[in-house]
Amino acid sequence: MTASLLYSLAGAMLCGIGLFGLLWLSHLLRKLLAFNIMGSGVFLVMVGLPQHQGGPDPVPQALVLTGIVVAIAATALAVVLIRRYYHLSGMTSLEGERASREGGPE
Amino acid sequence: MTLTAWIPLFALMTSMIASVVIFALPEKGYRLRTGVNLGAALVKLALVVVMVWGVFRGVDYGLSFTMVPGVTFVLRADAFSLMFAGLSSVLWLLTTIYAVGYLEDSPNRSRFFGFFSLCVASTMGIALAGNLFTFFLFYEMLTLSTYPLVVHRGTEKALKAGRTYVIYTLTGGAVLLLAIAWLHGVAGDLPFREGGHFTDADPDIQGSLILIFILLVAGLGVKAAIFPLHGWLPQAMVAPAPVSALLHAVAVVKAGAFGIVRVVHDIYGVEASAALGLLAPLAWLAAFTILYASVRALWQRDLKRRLAFSTVSQVSYIILGISLFGPVAAVGGLVHLLHQGIMKITLFFCAGNYAETLGIHRIDEMDGAGRRMPGTSLAFTIGAFGMIGAPPLAGFITKWTMGSGALAANMDWVIAVLVASSLLNAAYFLPVLHRLWFREPAAGWPHERRWGRLETSAWLFWPPLLTAVMTVMVGVLASLPFSPLSWAELIVLREYSS
Amino acid sequence: MTLWLMAGLLFTPLAWAVLTLLMNFAWGRLVTWGGIVVQVLVSLGLWLIVSRDGGFYYGLGGWQAPLGIELRVDGLAVTFVLLTAVVASACGLHAGVYIDPDKPWHRYFWPLFWFLWAGLNAVWLGGDLFNLYVGLELISLSAVGLVALGGKAGALRASIRYLLAALLGSLAYLLGVALIYGQFGTLSIAGVVFRLEEHAVPAGSGLALALMVTGLALKTALFPLHRWLPPAHGIAKSPVSALLSALVVKASFYIAARLWLELGEPLGSLAAAQLVGLLGSAAVVWGSWLACRQLELKQVVAYSSVAQIGYLFLLFPLTYSVSESVSLQAQQGVTLQVISHALAKAAMFLAAGNLILATGSARVDALTGVSRFLPFSLFSFGLAGVSLMSLPPSGGFAAKWLLLQASLGSGQWWWLLVLLAGGLLSAAYVFRIYRASFLESLETDEFYHPPRSLEVIPMVLALMAIGLGLVSAEVLSVMALPFEEEGSP
Structure with a gap:
């Protein structure tokens, strides 16, 4: 097993764990953490996979740096929204909305 | 572009622009609105007269541009378009006059007249369309612009009728679109052309052509109110009288019939349609509709509903005429497009007058109305006799020509249909006339209003009398040039000689 | 000329976003009017140039791919740029009157509005997969912020839901991008197409395409991944709903469509x-x-x-x-x-x-x-x-x-x-x-x-x-x- 494949598989596993958390957990902060785990997985795949011609490739490193900045921005926004939502509604999850105005027989 | 390209566009735009101006006018601008309405109607009539003269001499009025890749937008005036355009512009003028009087003091007049003009613009577009695509464009525009007129009163009943109307016409529109798109896929962008395009159709596409024809007739048949697609029409009677007059005499039902004639004559061609075996079933369907609707009319108690079933029956004359495969019968069908329009609008104007002046809606309330409103009742009587086919009125010309056509085409059963239909016409109109003239009036009218010297408001009084006079004139003067009959002969001559 | 137009197109929204961040609502509105005029003129100018001379590639700041940002300016892209200019200015002008200037948090409308516009232009013109990702994220984050401007708990709930869906979609897309880069060593769509013509299709690249399209479909609210959309679009302020429905969902669809048209034939x-x-x-x-x-x-x-x-x-x-x-x-x-x-x-x-x-x-x-x-x-x-x-x-x-x-x-x-x-x-x-x-x-x-x-x-x-x-x-x-x-x- 080559190093690049190892990294990629680890990344894919992190992605899977994150996805599971994002869909399964109900607490919003947990969902957010799951998103970050999933993001790390993607970054790992991104850096890990393209190492074929001996030595790391500089382009993905630059991309992942940008990606991390984006992820931080998203996380910050999410935290602000979740905090404000908690203050207004006293809830930490999105559940209980079935009875709300969205309606539709779904 | 030359002037000949612009004139059809101008004719279309006059009512379109009038509609925009009217929407912008304040509700209280009564004089200005009436002025715009009548001015636009007169300008349009003048443009149509210019084109009639031009087409008679062989001038080609047309304009086209590519709208969607592969499809052109074509406006073109030929003899047949001008027949419909002439009908709609003359009757638009009269109906506008009538509607001004009818809607006095009622709310939402800007909206009404705005959509009314838009409706006429669509009719004009249907008349002048040079291919099926352009035709469809205006055909759907007509649906949309008549909806606000049907629901104009805003009552639950009106909205329900509007819903039925929309369900029928939009579904018909979807079927028509499918057929047009399919035809476009099979044969490309086909302009309307005398003699049609499929005289020597490739045997491989004949199957598709038959299916497409059925879809086309089904789509158009909704507006033409062919059995069993006529259900919306009697319901739409809740609309104000000028709208019913316009829907029934000019715009909507005629748009459907006009489209069917276009398909048979100018897309498929009479010979090709006959060769594909499509005309005989169409004739049977039309004949059945004629009889069925006449029988239904007998049982209607409401005057406008009886007139509506009469319309269903009469429009099928047009379709019967063109599907008999013979020039004489075709003349009879085409001329009925005009004759039926003039006669039926007379009847609807009169029905509106009775409702507006005396509050009469049902037939059993009409006893003795002839003495109270002799002018209106005279017009009604002429219209009714015209429908029955009494010589020398308009309806007689139609039935005579069609009968001779049926004999010429060796289809004797049509004579039986014509006779039966005339008897049924008489059976549902004569009792009404009897009540009008020979019964003693009841104690009082349901809801009477008075206007000075005339029996009703002058705006309401003159239009039906004028159309009644026209009913007589087109019958008596049928052999003169530019009469509907001679014009229909011109159309058929061009169709069958190509 | 073209240089100035491109610079105007990409940098005015960002500059205006920062500028309006420092102002209250009324001033932000005034400044935005100026920005709208600039954007509309620039978009129109670029559209006219492309409709006359045809499309071109444009390396931002003279840097070429892969390290630089390369933009693809073709007829379709400039048409969408112009469409964005029309719709966004309409929504901006409407919002200036519609939105209540007295609520303090409403002043964030303008910066978010401009970030959104910048992101949209970046997506229409983007030539490589990663820059498209950055553009998408810019759009999603500002769109979520705009939905949250409603201020009530319902609006926040809808916006959080929207945010989670958008982030999940982005990650799926990014994972696809990582796989593509791993297999082809390039991020430009044109480059991938070029490689595919030279070599056989590597195993698993279908998976990369599927991941990207699925992520984008989630962001475009394709059935059955649509359930985040109606609450978010329904509860937002009307000008915001207009922006979201008219433009934001189209951005992710645009990327999906371009991927499919370029790569669908070999990989799909x-x-x-x-x-x-x-x-x-x-x-x-x-x-x-x-x-x-x-x-x-x-x-x-x-x-x-x-x-x-x-x-x-x-x-x-x-x-x-x-x-x-x-x-x-x-x-x-x-x-x-x-x-x-x-x-x-x-x-x-x-x-x-x-x-x-x-x-x-x-x-x-x-x-x-x-x-x-x-x-x-x-x-x-x-x-x-x-x-x-x-x-x-x-x-x-x-x-x-x-x-x-x-x-x-x-x-x-x-x-x-x-x-x-x-x-x-x-x-x-x-x-x-x-x-x-x-x-x-x-x-x-x-x-x-x-x-x-x-x-x-x-x-x-x-x-x-x-x-x-x-x-x-x-x-x-x-x-x-x-x-x-x-x-x-």
Whole structure:
């Protein structure tokens, strides 16, 4: 097993764990953490996979740096929204909305 | 572009622009609105007269541009378009006059007249369309612009009728679109052309052509109110009288019939349609509709509903005429497009007058109305006799020509249909006339209003009398040039000689 | 000249975003007006240049790919840039009057609005997969912020939901990008196509495409991944809903479409194409059905977006292993659908906002009497509805006509049924609104009459959506060969 494949598989596993958390957990902060785990997985795949011609490739490193900045921005926004939502509604999850105005027989 | 390209566009735009101006006018601008309405109607009539003269001499009025890749937008005036355009512009003028009087003091007049003009613009577009695509464009525009007129009163009943109307016409529109798109896929962008395009159709596409024809007739048949697609029409009677007059005499039902004639004559061609075996079933369907609707009319108690079933029956004359495969019968069908329009609008104007002046809606309330409103009742009587086919009125010309056509085409059963239909016409109109003239009036009218010297408001009084006079004139003067009959002969001559 | 235009296009939104961040709402509005003028002029200038000289590649700051940012300026991209300029300025002008300047958090509207615009331009012009990702994220984050501006718990709930869906979609897309880079060593779409012509298709690249398209479909709210959209679009302020429905969902679809058209043929499969088309059809039917059943006006419009988005995905089956001409028809049809839906839906949301303002209630049955006392607002709504029902002569009709022709031409007749049934279903929910507003039960005018400036904006957009049908041949000719690469990578 080559190093690049190892990294990629680890990344894919992190992605899977994150996805599971994002869909399964109900607490919003947990969902957010799951998103970050999933993001790390993607970054790992991104850096890990393209190492074929001996030595790391500089382009993905630059991309992942940008990606991390984006992820931080998203996380910050999410935290602000979740905090404000908690203050207004006293809830930490999105559940209980079935009875709300969205309606539709779904 | 030359002037000949612009004139059809101008004719279309006059009512379109009038509609925009009217929407912008304040509700209280009564004089200005009436002025715009009548001015636009007169300008349009003048443009149509210019084109009639031009087409008679062989001038080609047309304009086209590519709208969607592969499809052109074509406006073109030929003899047949001008027949419909002439009908709609003359009757638009009269109906506008009538509607001004009818809607006095009622709310939402800007909206009404705005959509009314838009409706006429669509009719004009249907008349002048040079291919099926352009035709469809205006055909759907007509649906949309008549909806606000049907629901104009805003009552639950009106909205329900509007819903039925929309369900029928939009579904018909979807079927028509499918057929047009399919035809476009099979044969490309086909302009309307005398003699049609499929005289020597490739045997491989004949199957598709038959299916497409059925879809086309089904789509158009909704507006033409062919059995069993006529259900919306009697319901739409809740609309104000000028709208019913316009829907029934000019715009909507005629748009459907006009489209069917276009398909048979100018897309498929009479010979090709006959060769594909499509005309005989169409004739049977039309004949059945004629009889069925006449029988239904007998049982209607409401005057406008009886007139509506009469319309269903009469429009099928047009379709019967063109599907008999013979020039004489075709003349009879085409001329009925005009004759039926003039006669039926007379009847609807009169029905509106009775409702507006005396509050009469049902037939059993009409006893003795002839003495109270002799002018209106005279017009009604002429219209009714015209429908029955009494010589020398308009309806007689139609039935005579069609009968001779049926004999010429060796289809004797049509004579039986014509006779039966005339008897049924008489059976549902004569009792009404009897009540009008020979019964003693009841104690009082349901809801009477008075206007000075005339029996009703002058705006309401003159239009039906004028159309009644026209009913007589087109019958008596049928052999003169530019009469509907001679014009229909011109159309058929061009169709069958190509 | 071109240099200045490109610089103006990309940097004014960012500069204005930072500038308006420092101001209160009223000042932000004033400054935004200036920015709108600049953006509209620049977009128009660029569109004129491309329609005259054709498209080109543009390396930002002189750097070339892979380290620099390379932009692809072609007919389709500049058309969408112009569309964005039109719709965004309309929404910006409307918002300036519509949004209450007294709530303190409303001042964030302007910076978010400008970040959104910057992101949209970046996506239309982006030439490589990663920059498209950055553009998408910029769009998603500012869109989520705009939804949250509603301020109430319901708005926050909808925006959090939207954020989670958008982030999940982005990650799926990014994972696909990582796989593509791992296999092809390039991020430019043109570069991938170039490699695919040289070498055999590497194993697993179908997975990369599937991941990217799935992520983008989630962001575009394709059925069954649509459930985040109606709450978010329904609850946001009307100008925000207009921006979201008209432009934001189109950005992710645009990327998905470009990926499919470039890579679908080698990496995709017939089953995948049909599956996407099937999901699109389900969206048309299901979205319209739910739109008919909503009690609130903006929810009707929001579910209508779900349905209309469904049509877009017919692009996938109609361009997969069909003849050139059929594929072109489908591409043109979908492009027209994007444009006409953007114009019509923006008009509809803005008009719906006016109606809600006027009646003081969000419900459909509160519209009774509107046609008598507020005909102008209703008329804009109605005209926009004509385009949504794809009746002639609107842009929606031209789009439907082209899609019908493409379905017939490719022999995939089953899409015909979807197109026709979709038209009738949309008529059902549009006419439901007309019906409610034509009902006459009020004798007096108790409505608030919105300022004329609010009413004119949706009318202009609706008229553009209607008129688009008449000039669609010209519009499409500017796009020349839509979604097509010109020049070398």
